[in-house]
Amino acid sequence: MDETPGKVENEIKLSPDSELRFEVESNDETVYLELKSGIAEIFGTELVKGKTYSFTTGAKIAVFSWQGCELIIRTKKDTSYISKETPMMFYLNCHCCLEQLREHAEQNDTNGPITLIVGPTDVGKSTLCKILLNYAVRMGGLSRRPIFVDLDIGQGHVSIPGTIGAMIVERPASVYDGFPQVAPLVYHYGHVGVQQNPKLYDTIISQMADLVHQRMESNKKVKSSGVIINTIGWVKGRGYQHLTHIVQAFKVDIILVLDQERLYNELVRDMPTFVKVALLPKSGGVVERSTATRIEARANRVREYFYGTISYQLHPHSFDVKFSDVRIFRIGAPAVPDSCIPLGLKTDNYLIKLVSIQPSPNILHHVLSVSHATTADEKVIETNVAGFVCVTNVDTERQILTILSPQPKPLPDACLILSDVQFVDR
Missing domain, CATH: 3.40.50.300 (P-loop containing nucleotide triphosphate hydrolases)
Structure with missing residues (x-):
């Protein structure tokens, strides 16, 4: 177990059909958990006896046991509690x-x-x-x-x-x-x-x-x-x-x-x-998330795509590409008045229209999907994506984009689709 000064170790006995719940809210807090004896699981994943699990900011954990178990939890501020009312x-x-x-x-x-x-x-x-x-x-x-x-x-x-x-x-x-x-x-x-x-x-x-x-x-x-x-x-x-x-x-x-x-x-x-x-019924441990929490969770998901997690770290690559070497599209054209729509066309077809866009500072920090489609004539909308890149810099004078990518080589000959999702690489 971690021997960080100031941490308090508690030994908890869970009775059958009960669960230990805790949430890590502080940015500088880490909660350590160990299964000492018995059988327990976290959302259906069985815990390994004697292994120390660490949880950081944002973690919302429920440790459930069907037969009962003994747990050791180490934290600076103990906010955990046991519930027997579970679904x-x-x-x-x-x-x-x-x-x-x-x-x-x-x-x-x-x-x-x-x-x-x-x-x-x-x-x-x-x-x-x-x-x-x-x-x-x-x-x-x-x-x-x-x-x-x-x-x-x-x-x-x-x-x-x-x-x-x-x-x-x-x-x-x-x-x-x-x-x-x-x-x-x-x-x-x-x-x-x-x-x-x-x-x-x-x-x-x-x-x-x-x-x-x-x-x-x-x-x-x-x-x-x-x-x-x-x-x-x-x-x-x-x-x-x-x-x-x-x-x-x-x-x-x-x-x-x-x-x-x-x-x-x-x-x-x-x-x-x-x-x-x-x-x-829902679990009593479910927590309603604020808008700020949701935004942070989205940013963490994108960060994990490029940099991995604590247990599985990744090392993305950054490189420059010329404006002329990329083809960027977005899905959805501006709405057209009904009077301007040709006879026989649906009014919502503009929502799935592929529109070419020119690289500009407007796409800075935006995530781009790398489509498996190689030409705009293909059904880009109905084609799955190979991965994602992020625009980290736009140099309009040199006509160059700086791209954050999971792979080291320049972008393949593929269509890039603009997303509203943004990621600031710090």
Whole structure:
């Protein structure tokens, strides 16, 4: 354990079906945690006995134990508490039901459960996704390969904010770094709110759904394991329409509603009878995040893309490129009055129009998606992205951009798509 002066060590005994909760708020604070005896987990990831885990600013942790355990926690200011009121039994029951459906799918060569997690903001949707995915690969052994689809463009759990992503989960998540990512499927959206371009959001969701179903058909383990989908917290009005579009596009057959009875009743009313809808409670440890906290979390996600995490550090590269050597686009043209639109065209087509832009100081600190499309004539919007770069300097006199990139060589011959997401490299 850390021997930093001023830290207080507490030995905590967790009784069965209870959890230890704590949050790290101070910038100079680090909380150290060790499992002394018994079995415990953090959001479905089992802790290693005798290993010291460290948590820094922004961490919100719940250590749960089914059989009981002994923990050692070391911190300057102890704000931890134990709760016996947890929804983990509900979540475990959900996992057991999903596992039965996976076994049936495996025996009959049919699709496994396609599960949608919905609810307003800050009710624990991402956490429930992580728990269900962890349980699937922990308890299902080598036969389980569920697909995790993240449609929450505000946070970005598969990639960075401003994107939607999907990946096959083969191993439990790391306590620090989440699920191991091998070639995730990522689509550019470019904003952190759905209301900025609802047409584009629905378009890339449809494209994502088609490819997810293709992947299920090509791999029996993936097919029987099914899909778990994380969604945005906008559940009223147009947000509800997006949810129904997701259900149709992905052919969802199970919807888990967190902590909102109104949404649950609307879905029961509107969904086909073969779609099963269940209402689940949220955890008492869920914390409502402020706007500043959300902005900081987004910046941290982009920073992790370029620089990695504490346990897995990366070293990005910076290089100059000429204005003439890059092709930058944005998705969405200015709105056109209805009277100016040719007969037969939809009024919202401008939202998914590809527009060429010239490099200028306006794109400083903006993140650019590197598309797999090599020409603007290709379907850039419906093409997934290879990665991201950030503009760290714009020299208009020399006509040169300075780019922060994960790879050392200059940009490939690809289309770059401008995002509203910004990152200041310090």
